[in-house]
Amino acid sequence: MIRMNVFFKFTLIASLLWYTAIAQKSIHKLYKARISEKKHKITTGADQTNLYIDYLKGKNIGMVINQTSVIGKNLTLSVDTFLKLGISVKKIFGPEHGFRGDASNGAEVNSSTDPSTGLPVISLYGNKHYKPTPEDLKGIDLMIFDIQDVGARFYTYLSTLHYVMEACAENNIELMLLDRPNPNGFYVDGPVLDTAYRSFVGLNLIPIAHGLTIAEYAQMINGEGWLKNHVQCKLKIITVANYTHNDNYKLPVNPSPNLNTEKSILLYPSVCLFEGTTLSLGRGTMFPFLQIGHPALEGKYTYSFKPVSIPGMSEDPPQMDKKCYGIDLKNYDTNIIRADGRINLTWLITLYKAFPDKAHFFNSYFTKLAGTDKLKEQIEAGESEEEIRASWEPALSNYKNMRVKYLLYP
Secondary structure, eight states: OHHHHHHHHHHHHHHHHHHHHHHHHHHHHHHHHHHHHHHTOOBOTTTOGGGTHHHHTTSEEEEEEOTTOEETTTTEEHHHHHHHTTOEEEEEEEOTTTTTTOSOTTOOOOOEEOTTTOOEEEESSSTTOOSOOTTTTTTOSEEEEEOOOOSBTTOTHHHHHHHHHHHHHHTTOEEEEEOOOOTTTTOOBSOOOOGGGOBTTBOSSOOSBOOOOHHHHHHHHHHTTOSGGGOOOOEEEEOOBTOOTTOOOOOSSOSBTTBOSHHHHHHHHHHGGGGGBSSBOSTTSSSTTSEEEEGGGBTTBOEEEOOOOBTTTBSSOTTTTSOEEEEEOTTOOTHHHHHHOSOOOHHHHHHHHHOSOGGGTBOTTHHHHHTSSHHHHHHHTTOOHHHHHHTTTTHHHHHHHHHGGGOSOO
């Protein structure tokens, strides 16, 4: 009996030691995983203040920012952080939707004074004032550009960057870019812009889904000589840490009032083309870019929605107060786009075929969004998706090869 007790105690102690060793090993693995996760966490350029804050000291700073220009876990606006750190911020420059990001799409934004900081806010989206003037830049030693892009050519923050770079180059002012990930940076697709259709929704020779971050695009603008008179803007880039173009990055702040979900951001390069048609793409609802329809499609589609005026979001949306019938994309699996690596043309082709009044399906804005007059002509002619895609070559492949020169991330 005594021997059995001794044996039992020995077995129990051995078992406890074994389980303790296993538990410690598991804890160690978990700890290492958390360290690895922390080590490889995507960190925006703005969040890495230790890399650039000393560079700002003693300089008069101008900032091109909006509601996405945040720092830290509390998502504090970068200008507030800089002012608290004693940085001499003199002026704020606001893009489309305004400095606070609360103006409707296309709404003219006037210059003003920010009530929170008392700083002058110069609008770069009002009265055709897209480019800072020498007077706007007077007294500025360094400009900072920190705005979240979504990876589509027609997103106007790209044009704002172009004109800010041009103004800085002409006035011998350095531009610091606090880079941020591109949520649609995992693919490149669409027709490359035809120079005959340059506008504020497409200035340079890039496809609809360009596959670049803001800083990479800035390097391309310089490198390809796209600024007026081929001037060069002096750039200082603070890159994103631990980022690759294939990363699935969720934006911490809505980039604009109508891109209010992760899914709408991922569908934007495909769905925004409907802005150039008579159809509603959900502006005036809480699900913009996730539903597409028109009253004339009643009987052909059962899904319906009704756009209304929403102040600060869509005050006068297409087909306002009318019941629209069409397609619902709220449950669409965006992994399809990630796997396919292409914008979706099927919705555009299908809805055009279903629309009874084809002569009034497109409006004049469509060619600006598409960056070419060919896409409209091809859809009207009944060309297949593959025939349309084939016409994007060799320009698209040439762009992809050129893009490689300017990549900051794998």
